[in-house]
Amino acid sequence: AQSVTQPDIHITVSEGASLELRCNYSYGATPYLFWYVQSPGQGLQLLLKYFSGDTLVQGIKGFEAEFKRSQSSFNLRKPSVHWSDAAEYFCAVGVYSSASKIIFGSGTRLSIRP
Amino acid sequence: GAVVSQHPSRVICKSGTSVKIECRSLDFQATTMFWYRQFPKQSLMLMATSNEGSKATYEQGVEKDKFLINHASLTLSTLTVTSAHPEDSSFYICSARGPGTSGGRYEQYFGPGTRLTVT
Numbered sequence A: 001a002q003s004v005t006q007p008d009i010h011i012t013v014s015e016g017a018s019l020e021l022r023c024n025y026s027y028g029a030t031p032y033l034f035w036y037v038q039s040p041g042q043g044l045q046l047l048l049k050y051f052s053g054d055t056l057v058q059g060i061k062g063f064e065a066e067f068k069r070s071q072s073s074f075n076l077r078k079p080s081v082h083w084s085d086a087a088e089y090f091c092a093v094g095v096y097s098s099a100s101k102i103i104f105g106s107g108t109r110l111s112i113r114p
Numbered sequence B: 001g002a003v004v005s006q007h008p009s010r011v012i013c014k015s016g017t018s019v020k021i022e023c024r025s026l027d028f029q030a031t032t033m034f035w036y037r038q039f040p041k042q043s044l045m046l047m048a049t050s051n052e053g054s055k056a057t058y059e060q061g062v063e064k065d066k067f068l069i070n071h072a073s074l075t076l077s078t079l080t081v082t083s084a085h086p087e088d089s090s091f092y093i094c095s096a097r098g099p100g101t102s103g104g105r106y107e108q109y110f111g112p113g114t115r116l117t118v119t
Helices: none
Strands: A003-005 A010-014 A019-021 A024-026 A032-038 A044-050 A056-058 A064-068 A073-078 A087-095 A101-104 A108-113 B004-007 B010-013 B019-025 B032-038 B044-051 B067-073 B076-081 B090-098 B107-110 B114-118
Touching: A003 A087, A003 A101, A010 A019, A019 A108, A024 A073, A032 A064, A032 A073, A044 A056, A044 A064, A044 A073, A044 B107, A073 A087, A101 B032, A101 B044, B004 B090, B010 B019, B019 B032, B019 B090, B019 B114, B032 B067, B032 B076, B044 B067, B076 B090
Parallel strands: A010 A108, B010 B114
Antiparallel strands: A003 A024, A019 A073, A032 A044, A032 A087, A056 A064, A064 A073, A087 A101, A087 A108, B004 B019, B019 B076, B032 B044, B032 B090, B067 B076, B090 B107, B090 B114
């Protein structure tokens, strides 16, 4: 069955420091991978997605993610975080059957230290 | 483009009553919509897949008779929580399958969510 694992429940980084959020997936075919961000009480915003092609994907707000098939990973990175990046981050895998549903990881809460 | 709206954004209802949540695709047609539930500090869990003109497909463990889904048009799906109880209090998020970008695939576009509180 398809699944997504985000091993870090909560991460705190200093403003200006680099960030890496981990994501591992389980899927039998080529996955469709996503990273979403959710601010408190808000809906989801798509940061970036991977469908095919270049394994290093650029997203909005300075985020990028790298798809590594050998490691079944899709880690999210940002070279320098801003206080406004504090939020919940969800990695997800798209199950592109006829229904195209998305399976979400458990999320990583990012806090920024001034 | 590809905007999904939900109404209401917040709703409070009394235990035992029913409440309807609307999900609309504003600028595209969506033959498929999805309903998710998110408990506080938890991830999104898919409840059901809603297909226009046919019955919804529910995920395992989701009560069909409690969470009624109607996808009557290509731009509207509704979720009705019947006989609501406090444990149904949650954040309900819908999404719609719409036109893809940079790759040609379909993509899901998420609504802003509806906060349901059952007292």
